Amino acid sequence: MSKRNIGSNFDDFLREEGIFAEVEAGAIKKVVASMIEQAMTESHVSKSEMARRMATSRTQLDRLLDPRNPSVTLVTIAKAARAAGKKMSVSFEDLSPPKAA
Numbered sequence: 001m002s003k004r005n006i007g008s009n010f011d012d013f014l015r016e017e018g019i020f021a022e023v024e025a026g027a028i029k030k031v032v033a034s035m036i037e038q039a040m041t042e043s044h045v046s047k048s049e050m051a052r053r054m055a056t057s058r059t060q061l062d063r064l065l066d067p068r069n070p071s072v073t074l075v076t077i078a079k080a081a082r083a084a085g086k087k088m089s090v091s092f093e094d095l096s097p098p099k100a101a
Contacts, residue, residue: 030067032077037065039084053083 014020051061081088
């Protein structure tokens with residue numbers, strides 16, 4: 001007896017529940033926070049020094065690094081990247097494969 005997947009995938013489930021965009025944004029925020037923390041570690045930059053370089057408070061930096069806090073702007077992420085000696089880039093990918101001619 002072979003096992004087959006029955007039903008939709010997890011993305012479809014999230015869409016059906018109407019929470020796909022929210023869950024996806026939360027996952028992206030978690031990845032961004034992790035990338036900033038990793039860059040800080042690689043650069044040997046403390047939170048206090050990072051906040052100073054970003055011209056912000058340590059509390060604001062903690063909010064940026066908190067994956068549960070959705071309030072973050074691209075400007076703030078770009079500032080954090082620069083403060084850690086990195087450059088931010090954004091890309092978009094096609095959702096579906098290209099159509100055959």
